[in-house]
Amino acid sequence: MKRGRFITFEGGEGCGKSTQIKRLEAFLKEKGIDVIVTREPGGTRLAELIRGLLKDEKDDPPCDRAELLLFLAARAQLVKNVIIPALNSGTWVLSDRFSDSTFAYQGYGRGLDLEVLKIANEFACDSLKPDLTLLLDVPPEIAALRMRKREEETNTSADRIELAGDEFHRKLREGFYALAKAEKDRITTIDASGTQDEVWEAVCKSLKRLI
Ligand SMILES: Nc1ncnc2c1ncn2[C@@H]1O[C@H](COP(=O)(O)OP(=O)(O)OP(=O)(O)O)[C@@H](O)[C@H]1O
Ligand SMILES: [Mg+2]
Numbered sequence: 001m002k003r004g005r006f007i008t009f010e011g012g013e014g015c016g017k018s019t020q021i022k023r024l025e026a027f028l029k030e031k032g033i034d035v036i037v038t039r040e041p042g043g044t045r046l047a048e049l050i051r052g053l054l055k056d057e058k059d060d061p062p063c064d065r066a067e068l069l070l071f072l073a074a075r076a077q078l079v080k081n082v083i084i085p086a087l088n089s090g091t092w093v094l095s096d097r098f099s100d101s102t103f104a105y106q107g108y109g110r111g112l113d114l115e116v117l118k119i120a121n122e123f124a125c126d127s128l129k130p131d132l133t134l135l136l137d138v139p140p141e142i143a144a145l146r147m148r149k150r151e152e153e154t155n156t157s158a159d160r161i162e163l164a165g166d167e168f169h170r171k172l173r174e175g176f177y178a179l180a181k182a183e184k185d186r187i188t189t190i191d192a193s194g195t196q197d198e199v200w201e202a203v204c205k206s207l208k209r210l211i
Pocket of ligand 2: 017018019096
């Protein structure tokens with residue numbers, strides 16, 4: 001049995017991750033490839049409960065370290081119970097966010113020690129790494145417009161992390177750049193400011209080395 005491929009999508013809110021993942025899922029299915037999509041945090045019952053805790057903005061929001069550990073607990077559960085079994089059975093896994101979001105948000109964004117994050121994350125993932133990571137990059141102004149449009153369309157409002165402010169989002173973007181620079185073989189940065197079709201074309205191009 002040939003092991004499945006593990007592809008992750010990263011980038012700030014509203015950059016188009018979920019949109020492009022849906023397209024890639026349909027594309028792979030059409031090619032006869034078994035594929036599942038997971039989202040972070042979430043993807044198992046326990047991890048979805050943790051997702052709910054993280055998005056809670058009431059009177060006792062998680063402190064930075066609690067936030068990190070909740071994210072990692074959710075990831076550990078997802079890796080062990082969903083991602084590894086799928087890959088071992090030949091199924092491809094597309095994940096809407098993964099470890100790089102931890103480094104970007106909790107490390108570069110919140111300022112937690114990157115070395116600590118590295119060790120803790122590797123422990124949570126049982127050392128699993130994506131075969132390919134697509135970093136969708138858009139200027140924050142464009143992402144904010146897309147988010148507003150989506151909120152109108154879906155009648156939802158921004159959550160605690162989405163409301164973190166411009167300075168935080170600038171740090172995030174810098175963090176993602178630094179990660180991409182450090183791991184050029186794994187992470188491909190895609191300019192996601194164009195139309196959905198343009199971004200999709202770039203996604204397809206970067207997949208060539210996997211298919
Ligand atoms: N290339 C694009 N051009 C214009 N609008 C887009 C593009 N890609 C996605 N959108 C729209 O922008 C909004 C955000 O896209 P999407 O939900 O895919 O982003 P996301 O990265 O998954 O965001 P989040 O991190 O909040 O889950 C959606 O309303 C989507 O339809
Ligand atoms: Mg999304």
